[in-house]
Structure formats: C-alpha cells, structure tokens
Amino acid sequence: MNNFSLPDFKQLRDMSRRADEAAVQQALRTNRPTLNDLAALLSPAAGRRITALAARSAEITRQRFGCAIQIYAPIYVSNYCINRCAYCGFSAGNRIKRRVLDIDEAAREAELLKGRGVNHILLVSGESPERAGVDYFVALAQRLRDHFAAISIEIQPLDEDEYAQLFAAGITSVAVYQETYDRELYPTLHLSGKKRDYDYRLATPQRAAAAGMREVGIGALLGLSDWRAEGMALGMHLAWLRHQFWRTALTVSFPRLQPAAGGFTALQQVGERQLSQLLFALRIFDHDVGLLISTREEARYRDGMLGLGPTRYSAGSCTAPGGYSDEQEATEQFEVDDHRSVDEVCAVIRQRGLEPVRKDWDAGFQMAASA
Amino acid sequence: MLTIADKTFTSRLFVGTGKFSSSDIMRQALEASECEMVTVALRRVELDDPGDDIMQAIGGGKFFFLPNTAGARDAVEAVRLARLARAAGGGNWLKLEVTPDPRTLLPDPVETLKAAEELVQDGFVVLPYINADPVLALRLQEVGAAAVMPLGAPIGTNRGLLTRPLLEIIIEQMEVPVVVDAGIGTPSQAAAAMEMGADAVLVNTAIAVAGDPVAMAAAFGQAVIAGRRAYKAGLGAIACRAAASSPQTGLEFLR
Numbered sequence: 007m008n009n010f011s012l013p014d015f016k017q018l019r020d021m022s023r024r025a026d027e028a029a030v031q032q033a034l035r036t037n038r039p040t041l042n043d044l045a046a047l048l049s050p051a052a053g054r055r056i057t058a059l060a061a062r063s064a065e066i067t068r069q070r071f072g073c074a075i076q077i078y079a080p081i082y083v084s085n086y087c088i089n090r091c092a093y094c095g096f097s098a099g100n101r102i103k104r105r106v107l108d109i110d111e112a113a114r115e116a117e118l119l120k121g122r123g124v125n126h127i128l129l130v131s132g133e134s135p136e137r138a139g140v141d142y143f144v145a146l147a148q149r150l151r152d153h154f155a156a157i158s159i160e161i162q163p164l165d166e167d168e169y170a171q172l173f174a175a176g177i178t179s180v181a182v183y184q185e186t187y188d189r190e191l192y193p194t195l196h197l198s199g200k201k202r203d204y205d206y207r208l209a210t211p212q213r214a215a216a217a218g219m220r221e222v223g224i225g226a227l228l229g230l231s232d233w234r235a236e237g238m239a240l241g242m243h244l245a246w247l248r249h250q251f252w253r254t255a256l257t258v259s260f261p262r263l264q265p266a267a268g269g270f271t272a273l274q275q276v277g278e279r280q281l282s283q284l285l286f287a288l289r290i291f292d293h294d295v296g297l298l299i300s301t302r303e304e305a306r307y308r309d310g311m312l313g314l315g316p317t318r319y320s321a322g323s324c325t326a327p328g329g330y331s332d333e334q335e336a337t338e339q340f341e342v343d344d345h346r347s348v349d350e351v352c353a354v355i356r357q358r359g360l361e362p363v364r365k366d367w368d369a370g371f372q373m374a375a376s377a
Numbered sequence: 378m379l380t381i382a383d384k385t386f387t388s389r390l391f392v393g394t395g396k397f398s399s400s401d402i403m404r405q406a407l408e409a410s411e412c413e414m415v416t417v418a419l420r421r422v423e424l425d426d427p428g429d430d431i432m433q434a435i436g437g438g439k440f441f442f443l444p445n446t447a448g449a450r451d452a453v454e455a456v457r458l459a460r461l462a463r464a465a466g467g468g469n470w471l472k473l474e475v476t477p478d479p480r481t482l483l484p485d486p487v488e489t490l491k492a493a494e495e496l497v498q499d500g501f502v503v504l505p506y507i508n509a510d511p512v513l514a515l516r517l518q519e520v521g522a523a524a525v526m527p528l529g530a531p532i533g534t535n536r537g538l539l540t541r542p543l544l545e546i547i548i549e550q551m552e553v554p555v556v557v558d559a560g561i562g563t564p565s566q567a568a569a570a571m572e573m574g575a576d577a578v579l580v581n582t583a584i585a586v587a588g589d590p591v592a593m594a595a596a597f598g599q600a601v602i603a604g605r606r607a608y609k610a611g612l613g614a615i616a617c618r619a620a621a622s623s624p625q626t627g628l629e630f631l632r
Contacts, residue, residue, distance in 0.1 A: 072582065073398035073399075367448070
C-alpha cells in the first residue's frame with residue numbers, strides 16, 4: 007500500500023481562502039461534498055455564514071448519530087517523554103515531576119473512573135517506550151478489558167505489528183495527532199526525539215488501521231499553523247483513510263493549545279468561531295466521522311456546541327498521571343477548562359434533549375484468543 | 378397474527394432503540410407505537426446490570442427483547458457476542474447483524490450466512506439483517522433462519538423502499554416471514570411495505586429523530602396496521618390509463 011501524502015501546505019492555505027459566496031452555497035447544498043466543497047466551508051466567505059454551517063452540521067449529525075453523545079474519560083498513565091516539543095507540558099526538557107503508574111496504580115485510576123460511570127476510557131501517555139512501551143500497554147489492557155466497554159490509546163506511534171498486539175490485548179482504538187500538517191513548521195516545533203520524523207507520524211493512523219483497530223482518531227493541535235489549511239489536510243487524511251480502510255471508524259479531535267509547563271505561546275490565534283467553523287466544515291464534508299470535544303474547552307463552549315456536530319465528549323478529566331487518586335499528583339499535560347464531574351456533564355447533555363451514552367461498545371467483540 | 382418460530386405477535390411493527398434523546402422518550406414512543414418486538418444493540422447495554430437504562434426502559438414484560446449484534450465485523454465476532462448475550466440472560470432470539478463497514482452499516486452477506494448457520498445449530502432463533510438479495514434470503518432460509526430482514530434503503534437514510542423490485546421477489550418466494558428493515562423514513566413507506574405483503578417492518582431512525590418521536594411512533598403503528606389491512610383486502614391492479622369506476626361495457630347492443 008502506498009502512503010498518504012499531502013499537497014504543499016501553502017497550496018492548502020490558498021485553496022481554503024479562494025471560495026466566494028456561491029461556492030459556499032453549493033457546499034452547503036450538496037450531499038456528496040468534494041475537497042473543493044471542504045475548501046469553501048473552511049473559507050473566510052463561509053465564516054460569514056457560520057450560522058448556516060451550524061444548521062447544516064446539526065442536521066447531518068442528528069440524521070447520522072441521532073441524539074446520542076458518547077462519553078469517555080482519559081487516564082494519564084505516564085508523563086515521561088523522549089521528545090522535546092515546544093508547546094507540550096510533558097516535553098523532555100521541562101523540569102516537571104515525572105511519574106509512570108504501575109499496573110496496579112493505573113487499574114486503581116480506572117476503577118475510580120468506572121465508579122463515576124465511565125465505561126469508555128482513553129489511556130494517554132507521553133512518548134517513552136522505555137517507561138511505557140508495548141508490553142506495558144498489553145499488560146494494562148489485559149487487566150482492564152473485562153471492566154470497560156472500550157479502551158482507546160493516545161500514546162507514542164507504533165509499528166503495525168505492535169498495534170496488532172495491542173488489539174489482541176483488548177485495545178479498540180488509536181488516536182494520534184499530527185499536531186501540524188505543515189511540513190515546514192513541523193521541525194521547528196519538534197526539536198528532538200522520534201517525533202521529529204514527520205512522515206513516520208503521518209503514516210501512524212494507517213498502521214493502526216492496517217493492524218485491525220476498530221477506530222482511528224486524527225487531529226491537529228490548533229494554534230500552531232493556519233487552521234484552515236489544517237482543516238484541508240484533516241479532510242484529505244480522512245478521505246484517504248476511508249478509502250483505504252473501509253472497516254475502520256474514524257474520528258477527529260480539535261485540541262486547542264492551552265497553557266502548559268514550558269510557557270509556549272500560540273503561534274496562531276484560533277478563537278471559538280474558528281474552531282466551530284472547522285468542526286462544522288468537517289462534519290459537512292464527512293457525515294459519519296466522530297467529532298470529539300475534550301475538556302480543554304470550557305463548559306460554556308462545550309454546552310453550546312451540543313447538538314451542532316460533536317458526537318463525543320470527555321468528562322471529569324484529569325491530565326496528570328495518578329490525578330484521579332490524588333489530586334496533588336504530578337504535573338498535568340495541560341490545564342483542563344471544564345472541571346465538572348461526569349454526572350454534571352451528563353445532566354447538561356440531557357437538559358439539551360440529548361442522550362449521554364456511556365456504553366457504545368462491548369469487550370465481547372474482540373475477546374482475544376490469547377486472553 | 379405474525380408467527381416467527383414459536384412466538385406470535387399481534388403487532389407487525391418492530392422498533393429499534395438507537396438514537397433516542399432519552400430512554401424515557403424511547404419508552405413512551407415504544408408504547409405509543411403499540412409494538413411488541415424491540416431490538417437493542419448489545420454494544421449499548423449491560424445485560425447483567427439491573428440498572429441499565431435501556432434494559433429498564435424496555436423491561437416489565439411488555440416488549441419482546443430482540444438483541445442485535447450491530448458492530449460485529451465478521452461471523453466469529455457475531456457468534457461470540459450472541460453466545461455472551463445468551464449466557465448473560467439475553468435469551469436465544471437474535472437479530473443477526475454483521476456490519477463490517479462502520480460508515481454504511483451494510484450487512485456482509487458471506488459472514489451473515491456463516492454466522493446464521495452456526496447460530497441456528499447452536500439453538501438460536503436467528504433473524505438476519507441482509508441486503509435485499511433474494512438468493513441470499515433463500516440460502517438463509519435453508520440454513521434455518523426464522524425470518525429474514527432485508528433492507529429498504531441504507532440504514533438511517535429515511536429513503537424508503539429503494540429496493541422494491543427485489544423485496545417483491547423476496548416476499549413472493551419466502552416461506553419464513555419477511556421483515557423490511559432499514560431505510561423506512563415515513564409512515565407511508567411503512568404502509569407501502571405492508572401493502573406489498575411484507576410480514577412486518579422495523580423502524581428506528583424515523584421515529585427516534587422525529588420532531589415528536591412519541592407522535593411519530595403512533596403514526597407508524599397505525600400505518601403498519603393500515604398497510605396490512607390493505608394487503609389482506611386485496612389491492613386493485615395498477616393501470617396505465619384511467620378507468621371509470623362505473624364502466625360502460627360497450628356491450629349494450631346485446632339482446
């Protein structure tokens with residue numbers, strides 16, 4: 007299989023600025039959007055029609071996903087990292103308290119989340135194969151798999167055979183963000199470590215899908231490069247993955263840069279209107295993609311977006327390893343902006359006439375022969 | 378009365394439980410539809426948890442619980458999930474769904490046939506969700522499926538009976554009941570399926586995402602009854618030209 011590749015980032019930027027009002031109208035009308043339609047939806051002209059985008063996005067979301075909002079929570083298992091990334095609190099150069107949870111400690115965190123009604127968990131770590139490698143996640147997944155409907159990971163990129171091992175151990179989905187699809191900017195932010203390799207990272211979603219993962223999540227960290235062009239790249243990546251891996255469900259996350267250790271300042275301002283336009287554009291472009299809004303965003307924004315396009319919310323999150331068991335623990339990856347509990351978030355979802363869905367998978371689907 | 382395997386049903390409307398805004402609205406809609414058969418995705422429920430929202434909402438003995446294997450990628454997964462569900466008290470009826478494409482949720486005919494065969498042998502009452510493929514329907518009947526559930530249009534699209542010519546063949550040739558599943562978006566489409574002679578229809582999205590799901594559920598309930606009555610009453614043939622209701626025979630000259 008050939009690898010996913012992108013046109014020059016500048017070309018994507020130009021594409022996403024060209025559309026006029028008529029092109030936006032066309033993109034809002036069509037049932038089978040093309041990349042040109044996506045470009046129109048990301049354009050400044052579409053920004054002036056954001057309420058129309060919201061309405062179309064809401065309509066599609068309701069048709070395809072009904073009234074369901076899936077609920078998940080992350081478990082940060084390690085903040086060790088071999089990479090130096092300019093924007094990240096876990097960056098190798100940062101003098102922060104480091105910790106990796108042992109299997110018992112991680113299981114305790116999981117148990118706490120389960121007690122709060124979380125059935126879908128996302129295991130998150132910094133990128134340190136020595137501290138938290140494949141064997142660690144295999145052991146952890148085998149420990150947790152019978153207690154949760156689904157277990158996802160957001161860890162260092164792996165090879166295909168490693169993803170296959172994790173799948174067999176009970177991991178259902180993989181999230182890996184390119185951070186920025188801007189190939190020129192990328193090395194100026196990823197200063198050292200394996201993450202410097204843009205192409206290895208770019209091919210990670212396809213390795214995970216090829217290994218049989220149920221779901222693959224992609225994303226760009228907003229605040230690094232031009233968000234419209236990132237939107238084009240995300241759309242192209244989605245379309246390519248859909249085509250190559252029709253058995254794999256796809257999701258997109260929309261992390262915006264938040265204050266973190268290291269004191270990095272965003273290179274681009276991405277406001278709530280821009281974030282919303284990006285999300286609506288991708289929903290209209292791909293009717294079936296899962297769209298995630300995490301607790302990086304504040305409660306007011308998350309509540310406002312309910313029903314308009316997102317399909318999955320994290321809730322009650324802590325981004326420090328061990329943080330559920332001990333609130334003083336270690337250092338967070340970034341500051342969470344929605345501090346409400348799982349139940350509080352679910353209550354608001356219900357108030358909006360939507361159904362918080364805590365279980366939408368079953369460990370029974372992929373009980374491993376080896377387990 | 379509709380008979381599937383050893384059970385009889387008064388209502389010919391089956392309702393799915395996805396996409397509702399709350400389990401309370403779902404319960405009200407189910408009641409308003411007067412359906413008896415309710416299908417639930419195993420991925421959405423915890424059968425061994427008495428507090429499960431959905432199971433509570435359909436509990437109380439009023440509805441017959443038809444678990445489905447939506448999300449299974451192949452026969453192995455579907456069979457495993459079915460057995461786990463039965464072990465957890467889910468009964469031995471199963472709406473078999475093998476849907477390897479998470480986007481379209483279209484059924485895999487090869488894996489569906491394999492799984493159906495195995496599950497029937499294992500004592501399950503199997504109702505497979507299939508594309509409107511008449512030969513596949515016959516093959517499934519041969520391996521012991523209790524009914525077949527061909528789709529009218531891709532799931533969730535509300536586009537109606539796009540597969541009509543194939544559904545007509547399936548309805549005509551099958552011994553076991555035919556339940557038109559997926560794609561039915563309006564009560565008139567449900568009535569049309571019943572008028573064609575379908576034994577039942579299954580509706581979910583069209584009810585769950587309606588402006589008023591409870592009222593829409595009632596409308597579907599009535600449409601299915603009307604369509605069935607029309608079928609039983611014997612529909613007139615469809616003509617290409619107008620024909621007078623009180624025709625002159627043109628034979629007035631006869632003595």
